[in-house]
Amino acid sequence: MRVSGKAVLCSLVALLLLCGLVGILAGQRFRNRQEETAIPDDRVAVEAAAVLEGKYACLTFDDGPSENTAAILEILARYQAPATFFVTAQPINEPYLDQLPLIAAGGHQIGLHSASHRYAEIYRSTTDFWLDIKQLRQTLSAYVDVEQIHWLRFPGGSTNTVSHRYGGSDIMKDLVAQAEEKGYHWIDWNVCGEDATSAHPDAAAILRNVKEGAEGRDVCVVLLHDTAATRQTVQALPEILDWFADQEYEFCTVEQMYALTKEN
Ligand SMILES: [Zn+2]
Numbered sequence: 001m002r003v004s005g006k007a008v009l010c011s012l013v014a015l016l017l018l019c020g021l022v023g024i025l026a027g028q029r030f031r032n033r034q035e036e037t038a039i040p041d042d043r044v045a046v047e048a049a050a051v052l053e054g055k056y057a058c059l060t061f062d063d064g065p066s067e068n069t070a071a072i073l074e075i076l077a078r079y080q081a082p083a084t085f086f087v088t089a090q091p092i093n094e095p096y097l098d099q100l101p102l103i104a105a106g107g108h109q110i111g112l113h114s115a116s117h118r119y120a121e122i123y124r125s126t127t128d129f130w131l132d133i134k135q136l137r138q139t140l141s142a143y144v145d146v147e148q149i150h151w152l153r154f155p156g157g158s159t160n161t162v163s164h165r166y167g168g169s170d171i172m173k174d175l176v177a178q179a180e181e182k183g184y185h186w187i188d189w190n191v192c193g194e195d196a197t198s199a200h201p202d203a204a205a206i207l208r209n210v211k212e213g214a215e216g217r218d219v220c221v222v223l224l225h226d227t228a229a230t231r232q233t234v235q236a237l238p239e240i241l242d243w244f245a246d247q248e249y250e251f252c253t254v255e256q257m258y259a260l261t262k263e264n
Helices: 005-033 043-051 069-078 094-105 126-140 162-167 171-181 203-214 231-246 254-263
Strands: 055-062 084-088 109-114 219-225 249-251
Touching: 043 219, 043 254, 055 231, 055 254, 069 094, 069 231, 084 126, 094 109, 109 126, 109 254, 126 162, 126 171, 162 171, 203 219, 203 231, 219 231, 219 254, 231 249
Parallel strands: 055 084, 055 219, 055 249, 084 109
Antiparallel strands: none
């Protein structure tokens, strides 16, 4: 069979275009997921599940306070469900910082997340990371007793690899060690609502993500968000709480869950 040079050229061009398209789609998918680590470190939940009787759900809300904090607090109060808020102090949070005392007064835990939440800055070096935490503590101190705050959650999780781009491949390992030296406890999650992805899932999808993630786990540390963009999380929250209650989970803060672990 004789194949013309033109046909070969056309096939090559088509193949290149196809490869390019696949590459673009794969890149898109990667970018959507890069903010949070694919495999968080769930050792706190695993250790807790090994020693605790019964089932526990720690709902955690990252990146607040926001315009949705009041609604989240109202729902949690209705269900008498303590939760944990890993807060930030970005300009977008500023109008809602007065929610912080209400979070604490509601029996919830406030944990540290980041002041700026800008990966390129906080993960540039370990020094930059702790300066950002210092800044966060300073901001929070006008609203709550920061001496009572002992837990933190690393933006993107303790195993995120985005940080490597800015601070090298050892940065998370170094930060984890330093956090422990400074007397902080830190925690990732083992259930993810995936409520802050660029896919903007609706309440039904968030509930489904939580149910699927919780499958077979006696201790669930559930990652959700408290931001202006995650209004659907508020919509999903009553059903998430109903579902965990139906499955006979007890709600507690991360700190409470950890304290129970130490009692046993
Ligand atoms: Zn975050």
